[in-house]
Amino acid sequence: MTRRVGLLGWPVAHSRSPTIFAHWFERYGIDARYELLPVQPEALKAFFRQFDEMGFDGLNVTVPHKISAAAFVDLDPVGRRLGSINTVWREDGRLRATSSDGAGFIASLDEQAPAWRSAENALVLGAGGASIAVCDALITAGLDVAVANRRAQRAELLVGRVGGHAVPWESVPGLLPRADLLVNTTSLGMEGNQPLDIDLAPLPAHAVVADIVYNPLHTPLLQEAAARGLATVDGLGMLIHQATVGFEKWFGHRPEVDAALREKVLATL
Ligand code: ATR
Numbered sequence: 001m002t003r004r005v006g007l008l009g010w011p012v013a014h015s016r017s018p019t020i021f022a023h024w025f026e027r028y029g030i031d032a033r034y035e036l037l038p039v040q041p042e043a044l045k046a047f048f049r050q051f052d053e054m055g056f057d058g059l060n061v062t063v064p065h066k067i068s069a070a071a072f073v074d075l076d077p078v079g080r081r082l083g084s085i086n087t088v089w090r091e092d093g094r095l096r097a098t099s100s101d102g103a104g105f106i107a108s109l110d111e112q113a114p115a116w117r118s119a120e121n122a123l124v125l126g127a128g129g130a131s132i133a134v135c136d137a138l139i140t141a142g143l144d145v146a147v148a149n150r151r152a153q154r155a156e157l158l159v160g161r162v163g164g165h166a167v168p169w170e171s172v173p174g175l176l177p178r179a180d181l182l183v184n185t186t187s188l189g190m191e192g193n194q195p196l197d198i199d200l201a202p203l204p205a206h207a208v209v210a211d212i213v214y215n216p217l218h219t220p221l222l223q224e225a226a227a228r229g230l231a232t233v234d235g236l237g238m239l240i241h242q243a244t245v246g247f248e249k250w251f252g253h254r255p256e257v258d259a260a261l262r263e264k265v266l267a268t269l
Contacts (some may be wrong), residue, residue: 006036008062010040017034057242073088075098124144124164181207214234
């Protein structure tokens with residue numbers, strides 16, 4: 001019987017997840033469908049009430065439901081810390097859930113710049129939904145994390161939730177010399193947006209620069225970092241690796257993230 005998993009969101013039409021999962025279903029010969037489930041916020045409660053009868057093994061969850069869906073599932077420790085989820089699976093007759101963005105980010109660092117494991121101090125720019133997952137994962141990995149956000153209050157809220165310390169947006173240039181890892185989680189550098197305007201000269205030579213923006217793949221920030229000979233990590237890695245968590249929960253093994261998959265996802269951008 002064809003197994004069913006899907007993506008719950010509103011809207012969901014532009015998601016790259018169907019491309020990612022189709023690649024793995026073909027690669028591993030799995031008879032399964034990854035379905036788009038557009039559900040309006042007002043209909044979320046009814047969706048979860050009916051979910052058991054719908055015949056799904058699991059779900060990914062995207063905007064605007066990542067926080068509100070957490071009320072309908074049993075959260076793992078990461079989901080509880082973040083108060084936000086993106087992956088739901090069945091376990092012992094219950095619906096369990098986590099947020100896989102942080103694990104995806106760490107896997108992407110491991111893949112593209114393994115030297116990050118020597119880092120002690122991270123400087124994270126931005127304090128939105130993606131940033132909190134990134135910060136939580138870095139703190140859990142033992143790093144000291146400083147978070148700078150244009151609107152300082154959001155950085156304060158973030159560190160109140162997961163730890164680390166908030167630093168003023170204006171202090172970023174002065175903090176670069178002690179940053180072993182610099183991460184952009186803002187939307188600056190994304191297609192159609194302003195670039196992130198920071199002079200990377202003060203970064204140490206061993207610094208790793210990561211961007212979670214994946215469109216374009218080589219953001220102005222990553223281009224400057226590469227030109228300076230620094231190790232770089234692009235945003236496509238996090239996008240793909242976060243999906244491996246759901247696949248493993250639903251189908252029992254961690255799928256490979258290979259060059260062919262990266263090419264397929266890049267072709268959709
Ligand atoms: P996501 O959930 O993807 O992180 P988000 O919650 O909209 O998206 O967060 C976007 C991030 O980009 C925020 O940190 C935002 O800063 P503010 O909280 O101050 O809005 C940041 N950002 C967007 N445009 C920016 C700009 N022009 N300058 C600095 N930061 C910007």
